[in-house]
Amino acid sequence: MSLLENKRVLIVEDTTIAATYLARELSALNAQVVGLARSKEQALDMAEKTNPELILMDIHLADGSNGIEAARSITQNRAVPVVFTTSYSDDNTLQDALSVSPYGYVVKPFDVKTIKVTCETALKRFALEEQARNSEKRFKVAAEAAKMGVMELDGSGRSFTFTGAKSLQHQFGASTSIDLDTFLALFDDNDKQDVIDSIAQGKSLHKTLCIDPDDDTWLDIVFSEIDVDNEQVNIGAVIDVTERQRQSKKLRLSSIIFDQLAEGVAVLAEDFTVLDCNRALADLIGVSSDSLVGKSLFDFGIDPLSIARNRGKKKMLRDKIHLHDARGDEFPALLTVTELTQNTESEKFVATISDITELTRAEKQLESLAFTDSLTGAGNRNYLKLALNDSIFSDNIQALIFIDLDGFKAINDTHGHDVGDEVLCECAMRLKHSIRENDTLIRHGGDEFVVLVQQSDDLNKLSQRLLNAFDEAIIVSDLTLTVGASIGVAEGIDGKDADELLKHADIAMYEAKRKGKGQVVFYTAEQSESIEYRLYVEQGLLDAIINHELYAAYQPIVDSYGNIVALEALCRWKSQEIGDIHPDSFIPIAEETGLINELGLKMLREVCIASSLLKEEGLSHVKVHVNVSILQLNSTELVKQFMSFLDEFSISADDIVLEVTESAMHDIGTRRILRELAAAGFTIAIDDFGSGYASVSELTEPYTHIVKMDKSLLPAENSGETKRVIIDTLIQMCSRLGKSVLLEGIETEAHANFARQAGCDLMQGFLFSRPKTINELLPEIREQSQITA
Template identity: 35%
Template structure:
């Protein structure tokens, strides 16, 4: 209430005449009557709506209620001062009224001057109390804003923390929280407890410290707070008064700052702290060690003045004006104090104050010279052959892209493959083979011009890219390369070795329009050169492309043919030439491909071997043939021998013998009924062939040497091989009637077989004259169209029913 305003008074009186008289008198004295109430309920309602400055309360309201109870509610809820006007002064009434702390108690009848004086004093007292309340509130709000609490410590009495930030006590704020002094002191760090105890004993003493506190009022979460305490023992007051505030966050921040300082001093990265304009404020030891600059030498200078080797291609992180305010990183070139340069990975980070305003920057960088050297080595390894130092397949791809990007410029690709390298590798060892490759690579390089390139694709394959676009020039270069390859190469133990090469030539853009096609063209030309006798070169032609396309189609078809059930077996009888009695049969693989039609074995078997599919294909043939043969045996149709062809790659596979053993056991076929047929070339290409054959023979399996006479077997080789039979190749049988040399060869083969204890069987018997000649020459077994072509299973089953088995 302002001093110029008229006090507003609520009159609570159940007697209407008395209430009206009071109203008139109060108005005469200069007061505003805010309302007149005759009951407890009316009094509470008027007090809530009118907000009077003072209430005159009759204690006895008759049936209208209890005036003391009404006064208690008004004081609690509205805070308005109450003066009792009553005719009662009994002890119990006075006790009840006194409990409400009234501002006056007047007995009826009331003298007007006394009423006026009582009202004035009550209003003055209430105004003074309100000023105190406002002052206390201001103090409480100030403490809250400063996040501070007040503590009061009296020797021998309770410790009281008043109206401030709590120490983890329950509730949001602190209003009169207290605990025993020893409990408060027990929560302090041990090293400061005596200081606090000494404060209690020494008047005029003061205390200013930061300490950890975890007292009895600590919350269930178990946190420990850090307190900043300022307190003094006031002798004239006889107590200790002080303030405290929770500085846990500041302590944590200071700890982080100390950690940051340790990181700054001990970091391996060079660090510069810069101001807003990018000038150096401080440098860490790593910076000094890396650059040779002392920290004092660079203070106040911009890094561009002494650190960055500025070049037109460099992208700096600190542009003029220093406006960049977001974290950045980049590779830059830095210079040391002595002027030497080094590549560095640099990071620039802004430092902002709590308001988000940029105050500093931190520039950190590290020397990445070792990383760049390692990357260079990795790049070299990625694009170069580690043995010869020539480029590798990656280098070839990269060079082809670059060379083909030169529009209007043609070039030649020469695909070179060494002839006979495997034999040298196998006989003299890999070390000798590696040295041979290194020497050949150096010789190839010596034939090239600066603008030409040589790469090693792997194994004994090399590719040369030459800046020539005329066939004559490419042929001349190929001749030089072949000549250099043929020169003798030193080998261990003072020996020398010689190899030759086959070279395929393809021209860009005449023969291909992209790198893959050009490589395939040169590769197919190289195979053509090798097929023509080796130690020569050949140019790519469209015919070679057709053959390469056909081969690719066959390889792709083979990869799905087994699952698609495109393979089948054909069965050709083997008979006694004297009487035609059935001795057994040879199972021959047939392939009918929907897109390719019927593909002959001499076309798809070499592709299966080259592509590595022969193992899966051979396993399928073994399983199918044994299953079918055993099925016919169970039905009494066949008890003779079963012949199966075996590839050199199958024989090389260490798991092949176990495959044969498992298949025989699975299908219940006697091992001696299975005869595996191997070619001379397969045995020559298989390292350790005699040992492999002996392991097969221990299973009881019989072994035949197929196409005998077309290879280069010697008697000494045959003596070492555990064979059971020789199969005379059809090329000797075909002209047996007219070619006396063929008859002489067959006679020699029979004699050699007899001397070695081997059986003999002839392939390709097609005429009666051939049969009779073979018998006269001592060949008693054969197979061919004279008896039957190779038959599908259903037709061969009918053949079995019509022809008896012989001995």
């Protein structure tokens, strides 16, 4: 079994090809690739979040950051083996890399065998070093716990080497090497000669000495000559006995301390009668010390049953009690009873009694503060947790309303926290005035509030009243500010978990925001399914890219005779867990999360592979279309990577058609990049033309070659002539401007006949073929090519 199996590996590589290659090969070796980072900042963040067991680190990273510095920062905070991967092998680079003690060094280009051997060697070495470190740690912990150290006299007889507890090492000047004179200076004149003689003659030595009278620090020094592997070694132990000496001293002071303690203390017989007590206990009860002797604690309000229940179970009893003084007045006290003697016929106990009247009063005040938001006066999260988990509260909750303030963050960011706090207070006051007396307002945190509703006849009316509370502008600090609210409502159902009720209200609030804010939405089960599905897609997308669950399907594009002249690459996701996931579900998420570049890069590489296969089959006349987004076009690194793919697979730019949506072409930066790509030889197609705001001026741009008409322009059966006139006019216009026209969405023969009659150059749709893999399409294209040859 490979040492890499199930190991978490973080890849830090600024070149996406190399990163993808490493991820694929390591995954094939059953390693878990937990992240792909391109810069030092990303590397530090991913190392913190993913806790890798091995890091492959490129020395030169994106944004000019340095992999060596990234490695140094990571290894300062965690023990993890780092293997450097780089194209550079000069002495200076190697020397700099060695400064962070790497576990391997691989020079590009590397192969699978080199990667496997280097990574396994690094993991094995790290495991061995970790064992050694753990052994050393255990010794240090044991020595530290025992406050013990070991001293060995070297061969010269003039210097000691010290290992062991740091607290002892400090006594010798925080050094691991102590010269003989320094060691002898610890002893007084009477003992010094004994030490010299013992060392010289190899005799055993045992001395107890105070090395720091100011700090009252005491050491036991034990020294002797022993045989180690047939060699006589002078070795000794140093033991901190300060505590033992101090305990002895404390015993002499105990009688004074006993009488001066502020807490009441009593020594009790087996039947809990007082044998002795201090002055504080007598003052607490309001009698003399002598009068307490012989009395039972039970005479002062202590419950005998409480003592009996705990006796024999614990060495110590600790309980809050109510004690009666000599006048009969009751006050709260803390009682601690500890067994004083063991294994004797007569047991004795020590009881400590403290007056906690003021503490009890303060606890009640703190309890009130613990459940109240200090800013708004509403309940806080502690109160919400209590209400949801205590059946006394939760059984009476009919519904839970979740309120999120719309526009508050902008106010806080623009005008500062002081203004933000005033706004929150005003919002809380309006919400309090909008609910009933038996309902509860809670500040959930930040700009979120929760209302616990008890027995409301009309939740709609209550929710709307809460929403209307923000109709009027808020005036604070001479500022007129507008705040809204998105409200989610979850109704209580018998048997429903209270935490689940909060979760459902939160989901409904999220749905209210999604619908445009300023709304009230009641929870439904479908909302949970929608959000859980989105979370699955969002969290699984990167893994899907790494695990090759994403692939390219190709839909043929035909000429007016039905011959396949091009293929459009379409991204598909086949999840191992839930099956096919529609592109409309994951493409927008890829754009939101920044994964669109990784996704796009995979598709561009797939397109180059498909074009290469077509060329090998002698089908180079078949072009390959691929969709590119504005986010991809604005990534200069991605464009460069695409160009490198062309070189890798010996593909010409004119073999590829880049489809760009009409809306994306409104961006000035995108138009500039498209001109550059067209100049490099790519064919540019305007995708979905006519689906939204159509700008005829885009048709005049010289860098566009194909206009792909949206399927919404296709006339329906028995429809009027309006759409026919529109599309006829557009096709004629494109033809006169030298643009080819592609009509998509052709699903019936009627659609195809219309397209031919209108003068369309190209057609695409299910009538001709559904999307298939390139391997499925190659035989069809090959057969058609032979027929038309």
